[in-house]
Amino acid sequence: MTGRLAVIGIGPGNPNQWTAEASQEIAAAGALFGYQSYLARVPESAHQTRHASDNRVELSRAEDALKLAASGQHVAMISGGDPGVFAMAAAVCEALENGPPEWRALDLVFVPGVTAMLAVAARIGAPLGHDFCALSLSDNLKPWALIERRLRAAAGAGLVIALYNPVSRARPWQLSAAFRLLATHLPAQTLVIFGRAAGRPDEQITVTTLAAAETISADMATCVIIGSAETRKIDRPGQSPLVYSPRSAAKLASDGRSPEDSQ
Amino acid sequence: MTGRLAVIGIGPGNPNQWTAEASQEIAAAGALFGYQSYLARVPESAHQTRHASDNRVELSRAEDALKLAASGQHVAMISGGDPGVFAMAAAVCEALENGPPEWRALDLVFVPGVTAMLAVAARIGAPLGHDFCALSLSDNLKPWALIERRLRAAAGAGLVIALYNPVSRARPWQLSAAFRLLATHLPAQTLVIFGRAAGRPDEQITVTTLAAAETISADMATCVIIGSAETRKIDRPGQSPLVYSPRSAAKLASDGRSPEDSQ
Numbered sequence: 001m002t003g004r005l006a007v008i009g010i011g012p013g014n015p016n017q018w019t020a021e022a023s024q025e026i027a028a029a030g031a032l033f034g035y036q037s038y039l040a041r042v043p044e045s046a047h048q049t050r051h052a053s054d055n056r057v058e059l060s061r062a063e064d065a066l067k068l069a070a071s072g073q074h075v076a077m078i079s080g081g082d083p084g085v086f087a088m089a090a091a092v093c094e095a096l097e098n099g100p101p102e103w104r105a106l107d108l109v110f111v112p113g114v115t116a117m118l119a120v121a122a123r124i125g126a127p128l129g130h131d132f133c134a135l136s137l138s139d140n141l142k143p144w145a146l147i148e149r150r151l152r153a154a155a156g157a158g159l160v161i162a163l164y165n166p167v168s169r170a171r172p173w174q175l176s177a178a179f180r181l182l183a184t185h186l187p188a189q190t191l192v193i194f195g196r197a198a199g200r201p202d203e204q205i206t207v208t209t210l211a212a213a214e215t216i217s218a219d220m221a222t223c224v225i226i227g228s229a230e231t232r233k234i235d236r237p238g239q240s241p242l243v244y245s246p247r248s249a250a251k252l253a254s255d256g257r258s259p260e261d262s263q
Numbered sequence: 264m265t266g267r268l269a270v271i272g273i274g275p276g277n278p279n280q281w282t283a284e285a286s287q288e289i290a291a292a293g294a295l296f297g298y299q300s301y302l303a304r305v306p307e308s309a310h311q312t313r314h315a316s317d318n319r320v321e322l323s324r325a326e327d328a329l330k331l332a333a334s335g336q337h338v339a340m341i342s343g344g345d346p347g348v349f350a351m352a353a354a355v356c357e358a359l360e361n362g363p364p365e366w367r368a369l370d371l372v373f374v375p376g377v378t379a380m381l382a383v384a385a386r387i388g389a390p391l392g393h394d395f396c397a398l399s400l401s402d403n404l405k406p407w408a409l410i411e412r413r414l415r416a417a418a419g420a421g422l423v424i425a426l427y428n429p430v431s432r433a434r435p436w437q438l439s440a441a442f443r444l445l446a447t448h449l450p451a452q453t454l455v456i457f458g459r460a461a462g463r464p465d466e467q468i469t470v471t472t473l474a475a476a477e478t479i480s481a482d483m484a485t486c487v488i489i490g491s492a493e494t495r496k497i498d499r500p501g502q503s504p505l506v507y508s509p510r511s512a513a514k515l516a517s518d519g520r521s522p523e524d525s526q
Contacts, residue, residue, distance in 0.1 A: 011282070019377065021279040058510075082377075084384040086510075090392025093507035097497045104499040110385035114282065114345075114375045121347040122373035129353025131413055133396035133422060141511035146421070150394055153420035157413045159396060234360045236367040244356035247321070247349075248404035 003069035003106055007089050009082040009113020010041060014199030017114045025111050026076050033065040034078030034088075042078055055220075058088060062095035066103050082115035086136050086164045116223040117162035120195025123205050125234070125242035127193055127225050130249060132160035137167075137174050144174070151178055155185035160231060160245050163224040175224070179213045182226060186210055191227040191243055194218055207233065207243055266332035266369055270352050272345040272376020273304060277462030280377050288374050289339050296328040297341030297351075305341055318483075321351060325358035329366050345378035349399050349427045379486040380425035383458025386468050388497070388505035390456055390488050393512060395423035400430075400437050407437070414441055418448035423494060423508050426487040438487070442476045445489060449473055454490040454506055457481055470496065470506055 006025040011017035026032070026042060033039075036052035044050070051068075053061045062077070069075040083089040089110050096103045121128045133154045139147060154161050161182075166175045182190075188211035196204040196219070206216055210226065218224060230249060234242040269288040274280035289295070289305060296302075299315035307313070314331075316324045325340070332338040346352040352373050359366050384391045396417045402410060417424050424445075429438045445453075451474035459467040459482070469479055473489065481487060493512060497505040 014284070016284040016287070017282045017375065019274070019280045019282055021277070024279070082381045082385075084381060084389045084391050086393075089385075089389035090507050090510045093388050093392070093495075093497065093505055094509060096505070097495070097507075104497070105501070108505075110388070112280065112377045112381040112385040114377065115381065118345045118347060118375040118378065122345075122352075122375040125356050125373070126347045126352035128347050128397075129356070130349075131396070131398045133394070133417070134391075135394045142513070146512060150420045150422065153416040153422075154396070157416035158409070159413065159416075232356075232360070234356065234367070238368070242356055242359070242371075244353050244360075246357060247353045249409060250405070 003072045004074045004109070005065055005069040005077065005092070005106055006075070006109045006111060007077045007079060007083045007092050008111040009079050009087070009115070010038065011114040012081055012116045012119040012198045012200070013041060015041065017119065017199055019111070019113060022111050022113060025109070026078070029074050029076035031068055031073055031075045032078055033061055033075065035080070038078045038080045058091040059095055062088065062091040063099065066092065066095055066099060066106065069106050070103055079113070082113045083110055084112065085115040085134060116164065116195070116198065117225060119198035120193065120205065120223045120225060123195065123198055123203070124193055124207065126244040127191070127227055127231060128160055128162065129245040130160065130228070130247060131158070132162060134162045134164060136164045137178060138165040138171060139174065148181055151181055152185060155182050158228045158230070158249065160228050161226040163226070165220060166218045166222055166224050168220050175218055176214050179210060183210055187229055190229060191231045191233055193225040193243060194222055195225065196222040207241060266335045267337045267372070268328055268332040268340065268355070268369055269338070269372045269374055270340045270342060270346045270355050271374040272342050272350065272378070273301065274377040275344055275379045275382040275461045275463070276304065278304065280382065280462055282374070282376060285374050285376060288372070289341070292337050292339035294331055294336055294338045295341055296324055296338065298343070301341050301343045321354040322358055325351065325354040326362065329355065329358055329362060329369065332369050333366055342376070345376045346373055347375065348378040348397060379427065379458070379461065380488060382461035383456065383468065383486045383488060386458060386461055386466070387456055387470065389507040390454070390490055390494060391423055391425065392508040393423065393491070393493070393510060394421070395425060397425045397427060399427045400441060401428040401434060402437065411444055414444055415448060418445050421491045421493070421512065423491050424489040426489070428483060429481045429485055429487050431483050438481055439477050442473060446473055450492055453492060454494045454496055456488040456506060457485055458488065459485040468503070470504060
């Protein structure tokens with residue numbers, strides 16, 4: 001079998017943030033798959049077929065790409081950000097595991113990219129400068145109670161939290177609920193960053209506090225970064241502020257022993 | 264003031280994983296700073312001065328770069344991986360916050376890159392395909408008890424864990440201690456990936472289990488990814504296995520309520 005599937009991260013949207021490897025893999029492919037908004041960022045080429053799909057069909061998109069690769073074609077799956085972070089790499093693995101055995105013989109590569117939280121962080125300083133976690137706020141594929149548990153665990157342990165998929169039309173209340181839950185674990189003045197379309201012409205970066213976070217709007221193109229109690233803001237005259245999480249941590253900012261400590 | 268400081272991520276080592284933006288920022292700089300091993304990856308250029316330093320002097324390296332930028336020069340700080348993840352961006356912010364006020368007027372940009380965990384994950388499938396955290400295992404700048412607490416919280420909440428700085432000559436026992444602690448929270452068969460020098464000629468990717476992880480050697484160039492109880496391996500005849508964390512999570516795999524749940 002000579003087919004190849006490359007699952008490629010093209011970063012959050014600025015073509016200048018593609019890696020050389022991503023550009024080469026895209027140029028070498030004969031067929032491109034992807035969510036239509038990501039595929040639209042790749043210039044059209046006469047030698048490539050394009051298979052755009054909606055954003056709710058990840059598994060069938062993965063199966064279609066694997067099928068075409070198994071027929072001998074050189075296929076590229078275009079993923080926003082990094083394909084391995086809340087994107088297409090896991091869907092391709094899942095489809096491959098449950099698909100026909102010959103798919104396991106395919107030449108399959110994953111091309112990493114700049115995931116949204118890194119692009120947003122770079123526009124504001126270094127909010128992910130110390131221990132952090134990345135959580136999807138979508139309860140389409142996991143129960144909301146599990147999301148709450150992870151938010152509590154992360155805030156209780158002093159991790160900075162990057163939230164992916166914070167809001168969609170079908171999930172309007174989850175982000176507010178997350179802020180309210182976190183407010184019971186973190187100081188009201190904890191810094192929160194809303195980063196939308198980082199690096200694109202319509203980029204919008206907003207710095208606020210946990211107490212005021214509910215007043216800021218977000219959508220599926222937004223990555224929300226919630227600082228730890230140690231995350232700091234540096235004001236700069238005539239320039240946007242910097243936000244960073246110090247490399248050192250002397251202690252947890254919570255007022256006493258956590259439940260885990262008593263184990 | 265016309266000086267500029269660009270803090271640039273060049274990924275884990277493969278020049279093909281630089282972004283276009285990183286290449287352009289490096290080419291435009293008159294002076295390059297960085298840890299000597301990272302700086303050595305940037306081709307020499309006659310119009311650039313080079314200021315290599317040891318890996319333990321992050322803050323003074325940041326101060327030196329800010330000073331030179333404040334004198335009007337165009338300076339680039341070369342960071343491995345992404346500058347915002349356990350790298351130079353936080354040190355630059357810290358130096359700037361504590362430095363002379365004129366540093367706040369500098370043109371300061373951060374250029375994101377492919378951080379080690381993303382490059383390692385891409386070589387093996389999608390182990391970071393669902394909620395995860397990134398923790399530095401170095402207790403140089405935080406107490407070991409805090410690291411233990413974060414490991415417990417992450418494992419207890421079902422997060423995949425990416426460990427940076429797992430081992431150094433001065434910190435020989437911490438990685439084994441982390442595996443032993445995690446073994447009290449996670450099944451013995453939990454998948455563990457050791458990714459060293461991802462994308463470089465001396466790359467080494469090893470998949471093992473938590474029970475056997477102590478027998479694998481690691482160093483400062485290794486990123487260790489510890490799966491959740493849901494992380495899966497797909498064997499492929501004649502090819503290396505794939506490891507991925509499914510996009511869906513039905514429940515936590517732990518046997519009952521966690522301490523956090525009782526709050």
